[in-house]
Amino acid sequence: MSTLKVAIVGTGGIALQNHLPGLAMCGGVRVTALCDTNPATLEAASKQVDGAVCSSRYEEIVTRDDVDAVIIATPNVSHAPIALAAIGAGKHVMCEKPIAITSADSRAMAAAADAAGVRHMTAFTYRFVPAMRYLRHLIDRGDLGQPYHFRSCRLQDWGTRNLGWRQVKALAGTGELGDMLSHRINFAEHLVGPMSRLIANVKNLTPVRGGQPNDTDDWVAIIADFTNGATGVLESSKLASGRNESWRSLDYVEINGSEASFEFSTGKWNELQYGRLGGPGMAPLPVPREFWTWPGSPRDPGAGDPLVAFRYDQAFEFVDAIRNQRPATPGFHEGASVVRIMEAALESAAAGRWISLEK
């Protein structure tokens, strides 16, 4: 097995928390190049990776012969140009979510990656939560019956602090919509199927954060219809005061079908709540051990904080797809579908009406 050589473009928070440890777990992988426009951030990352070439210019990194694959973890506005440059140089690409600001750019990325025959993956990290994967298995097995309703609620307390590039529309595109709801839009389509239309609202209740302007949304809600007749309600907020943050705050999904209801929350990585039609109510349903790691992943599910470590399976999926020359899951087409829904949500909020998502 030859060593897979990976470059990381954008060596800030998520690169250090998730991508580097995930790659380290995989074996047979070497991070050969790092890129960040902030010299201090690049320097800090380079101390964690022996012998990696460093540059502040992604064009120099994604074209290198000693790079087979590129992970893009920069602010959202730069995802599309970096991805297209990497694909143009024949590299496999994993890109952070949302993969682009516009639906047109995200579609162009998916089309270019397919045409180049490279592996492409969207970093919808929560698809790797064991309980989420088990829920999808139960739905596929028919335990839910006909899907009726999808519901997701992501509530965090980010207060009014400065969020850096995340509060600048020109860099982030959107606020809570792209930051948090993009993952839950992907859950919805993964568990229920494609959406057919939606109506949405967004709110900016903190025009100033940490003394700096904020022109992005802190709250978003979508009501959706799915092509199979099911309905969806998705809400996400940075302003749920007192609810804490990240995995210590509410990240809840419920799905109701003709035979049963299931509830999933990221904080309970190895447990669902389950209730059957006409039954006594919701009760815990343990996730079987075979679902605790992604198929084939070398990760020890007993090692580390399970609410952090499931994320490392994402890197394994990317590396394994490259090695086995098969599509990576979730790919750019799923990433593009979410960007399209985000774009429709903004259009709906601005116009105050339903937007069709039918092709």
Ligand SMILES: NC(=O)c1ccc[n+]([C@@H]2O[C@H](COP(=O)([O-])OP(=O)(O)OC[C@H]3O[C@@H](n4cnc5c(N)ncnc54)[C@H](O)[C@@H]3O)[C@@H](O)[C@H]2O)c1
């Ligand atoms: N999948 C997840 O669960 C998850 C979690 C957090 C962040 N993210 C996504 O990851 C991306 C980065 O988020 P973060 O929290 O790591 O942000 P961050 O600010 O901590 O890191 C981003 C880094 O990119 C660098 N950068 C900016 N423009 C660049 C360019 N043109 N070329 C090279 N480097 C550049 C910045 O200097 C910074 O160090 C975002 O798209 C975000 O939505 C995803």
